[in-house]
Amino acid sequence: MRALTWHGKHDVRVDTVPDPEIINPRDAILEVTSTAICGSDLHLYDGVIPGMMSGDIIGHEFMGRVVETGPKSTLQKGQRVVVPFTISCGSCFFCQKTLYSACDNSNPVANQDVSENLYGHAMSGLFGYSHLTGGYPGGQAEYVRVPFSDIGPIVIPEGMEDDDVLFLSDILPTGWMAAENAEIEEGDTVAVWGCGPVGLFAIQSALLMGAARVIAIDEFPNRLDLARKLGAEVIDFKQTRVLDALMDMSGGLGPDAVIDAVGMEAHGFAPDTILDNIKQNVGFGADSAHALREALMAVRKGGRVSIPGVYGGFVDKFPLGALMEKGLKVKTGQTHVQRYTDELLRRIGEGEIDTTFLISHRLPLEEAPTGYKNFRYNQNDWTKVVLKPGMTSA
Template sequence: MTTSLVEAVKEVLHIGMPENTPKPAPSGETMRAVVYHGTKDVRVDDMPKPAVTDLTDAIVKITTTTICGSDLHLYHSFIPEMKAGDIIGHEFVGIVESVGDQVTKVKPGDRVCVSAVIACGQCDFCRKKQFSLCDTTNQSKSMNYMYGHRTAGLFGYSHMTGGYAGGQAEYARVPYADINLLHLPESVPDAFAVLIADVLCTAWHAVELAEVKQGDIVAIWGCGPIGLATAMWAHHLGARRVISIDAVPERLAHATALGGEVINYKQDTDVVAKLAELVPGGPDVCIEAAGSRYASSWQHTIQKALYLETDAIDTATQCIRACAKAGRVSLIGDFIGTANQYPIGAQMEKGLTVRGGQLWVQKDWHMVLDKLVNKEIDPSFLITHTMDLEDAPKAYKMFDQKEDGVLKVMLKPKHAGKPAGLGSGDVAPAMTTVFHVYNKDNVARVRRDEAEADEKEHQRQQQVIDADRAARLDKLRSRRRGAATESGDANPVSATVLSNAPPQPEPAKDLSSIQTPSGHFNFFKELEAGTRRDVTGPSTSTNPTERIKSEPKRDPFTTYLDPGKKVRTPWYTQMAISDQTRATGPDAESEKERRERRTRDFYDPIHAMGIRRPPPDPAPKK
């Protein structure tokens, strides 16, 4: 066995493994925390309250934490190197209680969001803002053996990611506090701020990896919090269509409410075929946001049961098969080990770009916070349940079984106050009335606020127009006053009258020369007689032959449909009819006709050019 393999085995068996456990508070105080005890066994236990262990540490008094979908991997013991007694959780916000001597950017009393990813801020990857690839914060030898390199540490997510105590507790120690804490304004409630730690930044990373842009068709596998937040960002970036794939009706309803289309894979079992029906040619972007837990094919189900692979890749396979040629695939769901039957041939032959990776929180969270403050996005629909921290075992069971339409559970420690809905607690009392977008009354309120904002913007623009008009009039009047003075008009009243006089209308053009005896006007009379100059040509000659010779030659093949057009464009583009014209013209086609036409366009390039083939000759009558 190689040295690296021996070290990895020792670490898995917890032999001489480096610990990142904070030293306990000198006072011997304890706190309540959600603790892992085994498969589907989490409990709320008394644990030592952490104290500042390093000079760059901060101790955060947690006011809100949540259960992440990836925490269910721990709940089912899918993640290696979990130990009984480990504190879970990597999404939490709170108030700084104490800091180390080298912490300069936060101070006790500051309200902060804690990054799920622990970065040092000094290594090469942190300097490149690729914080989840930090070289410093994870010393796991087993990860180095599995992946060839180590990635950044994570809060509460096994010893393979550093062995740090998590945030589903009353207190947490945060290493490298200056880089891993984000100061929060009072206008952002805990219910929104806790989503910055992971969900919103992960979803943004998904669309960033896929390079989603305006006009794209995007397909997303998974309608959990990450998948729905990804759909929200895709709409925000201007995607033309967003298609979400899941089987939970409540989650599909959220995707529909965001303005997207949905596929229920229990009803349409062949997702790739259904997507080909909805989008001939395939989506431009496919995003996998479900992860490796969900095996739908019998091959991966058997192989996982026999430990022949660790990760099922049915959803990733569907992404690659369904994606358009030269499309982009983003893997943001959790994949941690190995998988078989990966469609590498489809990836290579179709020219796909496939990218994956953990979120870069510290790179994106300032942008996300600005959009929350400016109300450019509304993620309130992601938090569906609020419970006491003491009820965490019940919350995990409900979340795992997808009961009661649960999407995300927010947990509140006792010192944060009794849970009372979004934004509750003693952190941001001014924001306790945060609306939920799916409440009918609040939808009306949102629409009213939007109408008022539009009216204010219209008034502001009108004020700008009026001010510009007034400035132009003042400038014109001053010029007229100056002209009157230079002409010797010493009477200021005359100059004032001149400056305020309305502009005189232009004299009507004499059209008698082109009027016919019947009273009509022949606007081509001068052109026919050869006395009218061609405004598009450089010549002033009245001889049409000389004028034509002096003009630049045109290509009759490319422009014969429009001889006056100087831009060289293929002749067939003159005949093509745009999708927008078909959708908005007087003879607008139906959705069914549009799908049939797009299918014909895909298989018949001549048809796509706009050329209609002549109908076949009728069969001769017998």
């Protein structure tokens, strides 16, 4: 089959690789019909996530049609399913508490030592996202093996298009959980750093949850325009000092809740960002956390901080004093996708949530390297890229 493989920093290629096979009785094999490039995939593309090996198949946002099942799979051949990016067993301590992204059984023991050393505990399994998370082949491919297929996949009703439901795999529930973690109350002012796909869904979710005002922070005009169309007020951080603007817009109080949808690769020309980026490039530091630092400084006293943006290593110049002295509440984590899929699928079906507005490009799988390059370097115009393995090049 054809699949997108990682070969180093800014080097992804569509190669011919062996077809996946059933390994465990709970497995299923999907023929992938749609798969998307996620902002988190850019961390792999930029070479800042450890544990990648040359030839790894990447991609964790995908859906497709079931073509083969193990004897203990609950899926049936021919069903269309969306697959959560988190791989969860459904029966461990954490899965029983619906903390699916903390599953204790989905990351093979051989891959656990490094993440235990980094984080104190082994990470759960994720599709296409390094050997820290199990080394599972991802879904930017013609076919993919889905472990624990009786727990994760969401069966899609006939009549719903791929574009309507594909983002149930990651970014829609991630944006929803980001807003939920912000513990939004009726009338709140919420500030969101980053108007990429997760940030845009966090904006949409926050408004649905009762926020009176959402203030979106980014630098790209098209992304800011998408946020504005959702109902957000916007700040262009290239044109305005964000902390001053937020204080002015909130009457000197600060936002009630803040959401960092940027993560470990904050860009821009703030002094701390420049130093972080230098350290990333020389391998000295892992994370560029300007957005998180700014969010902690901006949120009002007693406010809430939600961090859906991915962080993978260590951060210095961290305003721990602001976190403590202001009495802030922080929630973060990889998304517990399975917790939200039923409700979000219902909201999509009823027309309450639009998932297609941010798609800017649909490409054949063979053009995935072009999609990655543009999604990384032309973020104003390439807001979301969907890859179609069955599509032929123009």
